[in-house]
Amino acid sequence: MDPAAAALANELIGNAADAVVIELALQGARFRALGDGWLSVAGAAMGWMPGTVRKVLCGEELSFLRHEGGVYAYLAAPGGWAAPDYLGSAAVSARSGLGRGLAAGEVISGRADPTLLRREHVPRAARPVVCPPKIVVRVWPGPQWSVFDAAARSAFLSTAWRVSARSDRMGVRLDGAAVKVPKETMLSEPVLVGSVQITGAGQPVVTMRDGPTVGGYPKIGWLADEECRRVAQVPPGGTVRFKLLKI
Amino acid sequence: MKRGWTFQSWGPHAWLVRFGRDWSEETMRRALAVAHDLEVRRPEGLREFTMGYGSVVLEFEREQPTTGGGHAVAARVETLVERLRSLPANVPGGRLVEIPVVYDGEDLGEVAQRTGLAVEEVVKRHSGRDYRVWMLGFAPGFPYLGVLDEVLRLPRRESPRVRIAAGSVAIAEAQTGIYPSESAGGWHILGRTEVRMLDWERAEPFLLHPGDVVRFVPVEVGDV
Numbered sequence: 124m125d126p127a128a129a130a131l132a133n134e135l136i137g138n139a140a141d142a143v144v145i146e147l148a149l150q151g152a153r154f155r156a157l158g159d160g161w162l163s164v165a166g167a168a169m170g171w172m173p174g175t176v177r178k179v180l181c182g183e184e185l186s187f188l189r190h191e192g193g194v195y196a197y198l199a200a201p202g203g204w205a206a207p208d209y210l211g212s213a214a215v216s217a218r219s220g221l222g223r224g225l226a227a228g229e230v231i232s233g234r235a236d237p238t239l240l241r242r243e244h245v246p247r248a249a250r251p252v253v254c255p256p257k258i259v260v261r262v263w264p265g266p267q268w269s270v271f272d273a274a275a276r277s278a279f280l281s282t283a284w285r286v287s288a289r290s291d292r293m294g295v296r297l298d299g300a301a302v303k304v305p306k307e308t309m310l311s312e313p314v315l316v317g318s319v320q321i322t323g324a325g326q327p328v329v330t331m332r333d334g335p336t337v338g339g340y341p342k343i344g345w346l347a348d349e350e351c352r353r354v355a356q357v358p359p360g361g362t363v364r365f366k367l368l369k370i
Numbered sequence: 371m372k373r374g375w376t377f378q379s380w381g382p383h384a385w386l387v388r389f390g391r392d393w394s395e396e397t398m399r400r401a402l403a404v405a406h407d408l409e410v411r412r413p414e415g416l417r418e419f420t421m422g423y424g425s426v427v428l429e430f431e432r433e434q435p436t437t438g439g440g441h442a443v444a445a446r447v448e449t450l451v452e453r454l455r456s457l458p459a460n461v462p463g464g465r466l467v468e469i470p471v472v473y474d475g476e477d478l479g480e481v482a483q484r485t486g487l488a489v490e491e492v493v494k495r496h497s498g499r500d501y502r503v504w505m506l507g508f509a510p511g512f513p514y515l516g517v518l519d520e521v522l523r524l525p526r527r528e529s530p531r532v533r534i535a536a537g538s539v540a541i542a543e544a545q546t547g548i549y550p551s552e553s554a555g556g557w558h559i560l561g562r563t564e565v566r567m568l569d570w571e572r573a574e575p576f577l578l579h580p581g582d583v584v585r586f587v588p589v590e591v592g593d594v
Contacts, residue, residue, distance in 0.1 A: 209570055219510045219551045221570055263381040310391065311507070311514070313420040313427040315384070337422050337507040337514075339526075345381050 124148075124195045124292060124332055124355040126348060128166030128173075128252045132199035135163040135176045137240060142203030143213040145225070147196045149358070151187035156180060157230065160237025163199045167254055167356065168192030174252065176240065193254025193356040202235025216333055218293075252352075256361035257283075260350040261368050265319060265342035266312065267305070275303040279343055280365055284327060288359040292333040294320075295354050297363060301325025304341070311337040317351040319344035319365070329354050329363075375455070377447070383417075383432055385447045387454075388425040393517055393544040397424040398504050399459040402580055405505065407457055415446050421505040421580075423514060423545075461502065464581035469548070470589040471497065471539050475559035477527075481541070485521055495519045496560055497586040501546060503578050511550035511568035513578045518544050530556035537562045539586065561588075 130140040151169045156179045163176040170189035173196065179185060187196060206213035207222065215222040225231065268276070284297035302325045314320070318330040320340040329346065330338075344365060346354065354363055378386045389404070390397030401424050408419050408426075418429045430446055473493045482489045501515035508514075518541055526542045531554060534540070538549040540557035549555060550567035567577050578584065 210575070216510070218553065219568065221510065266378050266380060266386050310393075310423040310425070312422040312425055313386065313507075315380070315420065315427060315429070335508045336420050337505075347381055 125166050125193075125197070125252065125254075125352040127352050128195065128356075129197045129199075131174060131252055132163045132165035132197040133203070135165065135174070136161060136199045136201055138199055138201070138203050142199065143206050143234075145198040145204060145231075147187050147198070149190060149194055151189070151196070152225070153188065154185045156183045156185065158237060160233070161201055161240045165197050165199075165252060167194055167196040169196045171196070173254075190358065194358050195355060200233030200235075201237055201239060202233045205232055205234050214332075218333065254353070254356035256358055258353050258357060258362075259364045259366050260346055260353055262319060262344035262346055262350070262365040263368050265344040267309070267341035268343055270305045270307055270341055271321070271343055272303060272305070275305075276343070278302050279321075279327070280367055283362040283364050286354075286357045286359050286361050286363060290359065292331055294328040294330050294334050295357070295363075297327040297329070299326070302327070302343070307341075309339060309341065311339050312342075314338045314342070315345065317346035317348065318342045319346065331355060375451075377451070380427055384427055384429040386425060386427050387451065390424050392424075395517070396459060398502070398516065399461055400424075400457075401426065402461055402502075402504060403457045403459050404454050405580055407454060413450050416450070421507060423504065461581055464503075464579075464583055466500070466583045466585060467578060468585045468587050469539075469563050469565050471561040471563050471586045472591055473497075473561040473588055474591070475538065475540070475561045477540075477558035478560050481522070481524065481558050481560065484524060487521065492522065492560070493588055495522055496541070496546065497588050501584045501586075503580050503582045503584060504545075505580050506576060506578070509549075509551060509553055511576045511578075513547055513567065513582075513584070515546045515548075515584055516544055518546050520544075524558060526556035527558065530554055534559065535562065537564060537566075539563055 129144045132144055133140050133142045158181050162179050164171045165173050168191045169187040209221055215224050279302050282299040284299045287296040287298050290296050302321050304321055304325050314330050314335055316330055320328050321343050322340055374390050376388045380386050389400045405421050415431050417431050420427045478489055482492050503513045504516055505514045523544055534549050534553055534555040536549055536551045538559045539561045540559045542557040548567050
């Protein structure tokens with residue numbers, strides 16, 4: 124959900140940017156270290172200092188249970204975590220039965236010696252990825268931007284949209300005064316991650332990583348990766364405003 | 371535009387190309403030819419493409435600032451689209467796959483009522499023709515099949531169901547499809563099949579591919 128934070132966790136510990144990380148969402152998790160080793164954390168804080176590497180000791184309990192500083196946190200271990208690979212990825216898509224999440228009691232390990240930190244790869248001044256709860260994101264006009272009338276477009280851009288608790292890896296749902304939906308129906312069109320669709324009820328949904336590849340709702344806008352990840356990190360109750368970019 | 375294609379930029383690095391705005395066989399065949407060509411030739415600089423119904427989004431690699439940004443993307447699109455336009459609208463190969471279906475779906479009665487047909491006639495018309503797989507999309511392995519008998523065409527349900535079982539065979543507008551995994555959805559469910567559209571443990575996880583032909587074979591409970 125936050126590729127920049129996942130890449131930072133990897134970078135801090137000397138891994139390739141796309142090495143396997145553990146993603147923790149909202150409610151977090153607790154782990155017990157079964158040996159000494161290095162661990163890096165980035166993204167949401169969850170009681171830790173995000174954007175840091177630290178040594179963990181055998182027997183130590185690592186708790187990521189505090190809801191603070193964002194929604195998704197990433198843990199990286201030297202060499203990346205060992206996990207089964209499907210279609211070139213260890214990512215889980217529970218809905219389509221692809222892979223599975225970690226279960227309580229499971230033992231996981233990294234692919235490299237956990238005590239060795241390839242320090243030469245550690246960036247000198249890593250800037251932690253910050254995750255504020257109220258954000259303004261730059262939005263490109265979507266394919267149906269001009270299908271919405273002027274009042275609808277202006278309402279979309281002037282509203283402080285509230286992130287709904289019904290948001291998930293498919294989409295971040297935004298609540299606010301309904302935007303007037305165009306009557307024109309459309310064929311099922313491609314949907315990209317970051318697409319801002321307006322549902323039949325006039326509420327925006329920002330398509331996330333597990334979202335559909337096609338859909339029939341009009342897309343008023345589109346968010347590039349760096350803006351989309353910031354929306355993913357806004358907790359329920361936080362707000363998102365959109366600022367229009369010009370093609 | 372030649373052949374009714376339209377283009378729209380999608381952010382700074384992507385373009386949406388529409389091949390038409392209808393359900394015509396010509397539009398769909400062209401979309402299929404384009405998808406096949408992109409898959410096989412993997413044009414340089416194209417990061418990813420996503421098919422819609424009669425449309426495609428072409429996502430290009432981000433340009434280095436020194437190479438002219440948006441202009442370079444536009445030039446690439448132009449070159450690529452010129453070639454795609456010259457493709458014959460031939461549907462590539464494609465196997466015939468028979469799918470046994472138990473027609474006992476929860477919307478069968480309503481579809482019969484709204485179309486004014488007897489239930490047997492709905493089943494006969496749905497299973498009475500072969501369908502082309504125009505694309506996979508929505509969820510992994512979901513085949514968009516067309517085109518449906520005109521009499522059976524209904525808009526999507528007003529409020530989508532929260533839970534549709536894997537294997538459900540459903541219709542909406544001019545299309546029919548098979549839910550590969552449990553999902554929410556707004557299509558009308560006519561029946562179900564035991565054939566698995568999706569199996570991550572198979573060497574080839576997806577049963578159907580664009581261009582394949584599907585034939586629904588009505589069976590009774592117990593025959594599947």
